[in-house]
Amino acid sequence: MSMIFFPKSKKIITNYCKASLWDQLLLTMLCIFTLAITIATPVFAQDGTPTDDEVNRIAKQLYCPVCESTPLDVCPTEACRQWRDLIREMLARGKSEAEIKQYFVEHYGPQVLNEPPNRLVIYIVPIAAFLLGAFILFRGFQVWRKPITTESGSVKKEAKPVQDPYIAKLEEELKRRN
Amino acid sequence: MLANFGYGILFITFLVTLYSVFAAIYGESKKMPAMVESARRAMLLTWPLLTLTAGILIYLLVNNHFEVQFVYEVTSRSMPTYLKVTAWWGGQAGSLLFWSWLMSAFASLVTLRKWDRDRELLPWVILVACITMAFFIGMNVFFENPFAQLYQTSTAIEAHTFQPANSILFTPQDGRGLNPLLRHPGMVIHPPMLYLGFVSFVIPYAFAMAALITGRTDDRWIRLTRRWTLWAWLFLSFGLVLGGRWAYDVLGWGGYWGWDPVEIAAFMPWLTGTAFLHSVMIQEKRGMLKHWNMLLIILTYDLVIFGTFLTRSGVLSSVHAFAQSAIGPLFMGFVALTLVSSVGLIIYRWDSLRSETEMTSLLSREALFLLNNLMFISILVVCFWGVIFPLISELFTGQKVTVGPPFYERATGPLFATLMLLMGIAPLSAWGHSTVKTLGQTIWKPTAGAVIVTAIIFATYTRNVYAIIGFFLVAFVILVTLYEYWRGANARQKSQNENIFTSFWNLTGRNRRRYGGYIIHLSMMLMAIGILGIELFQVETQGTVQQGESLSLANYELRYKEIAQWDDLPSGVNYRRAVLDVYQDDQYLGQLVPRIDYYYDSQQNMTIPGQRSTMKDDLYVLLVDWEPASAAGATFKIYVNPLVNWLWLGSLLFLAGIIIAAWPERELEPVIVRANRHVQQTSAAD
Known part of the structure; x- marks a missing residue:
């Protein structure tokens, strides 16, 4: 039966049987791998209606144009349900993810996207702030490790003459507590 | 009538706080202790006054006084009494009053402590606390009056504090009812917790300012407020966790945290507060970073004010909303004023805040902190940039944008990972000196352990790179912390001749802050397991099925059994409840009942998930859609959230840890007495 569809299948099977154990193993793995990928990749339903999961995969990346900060895939309002149906319809018509997103941006403005269209502006500030902070900290380490040594030394020199035994005792007790 | 009385008391409270501010300044500048004492008593008076005000508001809420606008907006006849009471913080005007009431309670508590040794700080603590209170009460008095009543004039029905000419009082038949999302038990405790956290951070700030003003720039203020800070942090953290749990149970999107601006508003003071809790230790142990600690507590305070404002107003939706709301610019003005004046004080005291010691090693604990x-x-x-960026974008380019989870996740992910790494290294490093060699000697064992654990996870559970890094860090921190515990207990066991359990117990008891802190670290790691699980491995599916058909996800199978719809007229709710049989690998596990509650008064749906929770994963089912008349079947959305229960488990351990750390210590007073006596004896000998 299989010969009709795959004329060379017999040859393949004989070759497979002749191959060494390792090659057989490798081939089997390859087949399973290919099969796994084919199964795992979402396939559009043959009748043309995309599944809810396919719709949600795109809706997840969009924000409800009316409700505040609610992703479109979980928004419970009637309006959002219609927007999800719109996505389904567009998918059925063969539109790509990018095209659908573009459609929503054109109609409802860039706030429907979960990230600003110009990503650079938004990422640059935290990175710059982190680098600045790291730099200040690094400079701080350098400064703390050098000049203050002399300063704290001078403080000690000044402090000693005025210190009376009363305060010294108190200080010592307090230090012991810590 | 009663509403007017309530407003009157509120106004008097406002005057009392103002009096307290002036009496404190005047008494201090003229060196009149009696005047300062009067300010203190005035501050003590605010709590009973605000309690009375709140009592009146609650009375109005419970007894359906819909002529009061606030009552009309947040309650309805069908709501149970306990919800009518908690509706107090269900709207802006009420929650501002709630804030002031909590603040006055804390301010009173602070004034009741013994002030003998810190008398000089008192007027300034009063000053800061009362200015803050006056600001919030002023908001209520002048802009958001919870006692405003509805009046019918010839043209319209409007809310006014005082009756306009030619108008009559208007009493609607029923109120609009509380937003159903806020009718959940979680919502009953979440806002008070969060507000408690917010408000109690004002106290350390007040002491910090008092220290700056009086020039007492040692670490006295930190020692005085250490426990306050811990309790503030406890409330804030717990408020955040409760909010997450509420979202998970009620909002119906299968998650607990959506990087929503309102969530971030509460998270920001937590960040600075946590940084503060760590960095004050450097000041206590090493006398360093005094400027920085001051700055951190100022930031926390201002983020608290900012957060209160954000959580309670819709300003983030648009710049225009901000400009239109009366309280928006005032809040911003107050934040700016306190920020500038506080930072001004730091600059004024800059020299006296210099470090007493120097940094010696990059691997020392202070450097890691x-x-x-x-x-x-x-x-x-x-977080801050993400929250304000949409406003900035609209202001400068006119373009409205959204900053959603992908930005926050990408930008904070590496930072959180580094924090975890530090959490693992820092407990092993020493104050002052630490070298690669000394650190290496202690760190290699936990590291080796973590590598083994990670290898096992790699072989059995996941190959996801982020998950592997995450789980390695979790294992590393947990092992380091346990190792630290073990080392300490072991040392005690040898020196004190105790058995291992006694030494564990005593170790924690003797150094509560340290070991309480370690428990908190452990709990954070349990939470991290939950977060890694749900963030990296959550799967979902949605589908429409007829009765008897089933949906499958992961190794679960859910068979749609039946659905029912009925009205609960006394509570004004329509229920739609579906029943699903759950199977795992063909084994029957039980039933789940997702439902949709429709509230007639506020015309809102609430989607309550059916949940099945284990330590391995949560099965979380939502009824998305079902129309009684149609033959289309019911639509369900199913999530499998791996490991998320660890998050809640972690938060319970967290609670335990922080209570251990913040528990009052008995030894404190006797030690001081002994120190004094000792000094007296020596001075007598002299």
Whole structure:
């Protein structure tokens, strides 16, 4: 039966049987791998209606144009349900993810996207702030490790003459507590 | 009538706080202790006054006084009494009053403590606390009066504090009812917790300012407020966790945290507060970073004010909303004023805040704590920038944009990972000196352990790179912390001749802050397991099925059994409840009942998930859609959230840890007495 569809299948099977154990193993793995990928990749339903999961995969990346900060895939309002149906319809018509997103941006403005269209502006500030902070900290380490040594030394020199035994005792007790 | 009385008391409270501010300043400048004492008593008076005000508001809420606008907006006849009471903080005017009431309670508590040794700080603590209170009460008095009543004039029905000419009082038949999302038990405790956290951070700030003004720039203020800070942090953290749990149970999107601006508003003071908790230890132990600690507590205070404002107004939706709301610019003005004046004070006292010692090693604990602070502040910058960016974009380019989870996740992910790494290294490093060699000697064992654990996870559970890094860090921190415990207990066991359990117990009891802190670290790691699980491995599916058909996800199978719809007229709710049989690998596990509750008064749906929770994963089912008349079947959305229960488990351990750390210590007073006596004896001998 299989010969009709795959004329060379017999040859393949004989070759497979002749191959060494390792090659057989490798081939089997390859087949399973290919099969796994084919199964795992979402396939559009043959009748043309995309599944809810396919719709949600795109809706997840969009924000409800009316409700505040609610992703479109979980928004419970009637309006959002219609927007999800719109996505389904567009998918059925063969539109790509990018095209659908573009459609929503054109109609409802860039706030429907979960990230600003110009990503650079938004990422640059935290990175710059982190680098600045790291730099200040690094400079701080350098400064703390050098000049203050002399300063704290001078403080000690000044402090000693005025210190009376009363305060010294108190200080010592307090230090012991810590 | 009663509403007017309530407003009158509120106004008197406002005057009392103002009096307290002036009496404190005047008494201090003229050296009149009686005047300062009067200010203190005035501050004590605010709590009974506000309690009375709140009592009146609650009375109005419970007894359906819909002529009061606030009552009309947040309650309805069908709501049960306990919800009518908690509707107090269900709207802006009420929650501002709630804020002031909590603040007055804390301010009173603070004034009741013994002030003998810190008398000089008192007037300034009163000053800061009362200015804050006056600001919030003023908001209620002048802009958001919870007692405003509805009046019918010839043209319209409007809310006014005082009756306009030619108008009559208007009493609607029923109120609009509380937003159903806020009718959940979680919502009953979440806002008070969060507000308690917010408000109690004002106290350390007040002491910090008092220290700056009086020039008492030692670490006295930190020692005085250490426990306050811990309790504030406890409330804030717990408020955040409860909010997450509420979202998970009620909002119906299968998650607990959506990087929503309102969530971030509460998270930001937590970030600076956590940084503060760590960096004050450097000041206590090493006398360093005094400027920085001051700055952190100022930031926390201002983020608290900012957060209160954000959580309670819709300003973030648009710049225009901000400009239109009366309280928006005032809040911003107050934040700016306190920020500028506080930072001004730091600059004024700059020289006396210099470090007493120097940094000796980059691997010392103080250096690692500084890195920890850098991470916390960087996360803060990410959050703050993400929250305000849409406003900036609209203001400058006119383009409205959304900043959603992908930005926050990408930008904070590496920072959180670094924090975890630091959490693992810092407990093993020493104050002052630490070298690669000394650190290496202690760190290699936990590291080796973590590598083994990670290898097992790699072989059995996941190959996801982020998950592997995450789980390695979790294992590393947990092992380091347990190792630290073991080392301490072991040492005690040898020196004190105790058995291992006694030494564990005593170890924690003797150094509560340290070991309580370690428990908190452990709990954070349990939470991290939950977060890694749900963030990296959550799967979902949605589908429409007829009765008897089933949906499958992961190794679960859910068979749609039946659905029912009925009205609960006394509570004004329509229920739609579906029943699903759950199977795992063909084994029957039980039933789940997702439902949709429709509230007639507020015309809103609430989607309550059916949940099945284990330590391995949560099965979380939502009824998305079902129309009684149609033959289309019911639509369900199913999530499998791996490991998320660890998050809640972690938060319970967290609670335990923080209570251990913040528990009052008995030894404190006797030690001081002994120190004094000792000094007296020596001076007598002299």
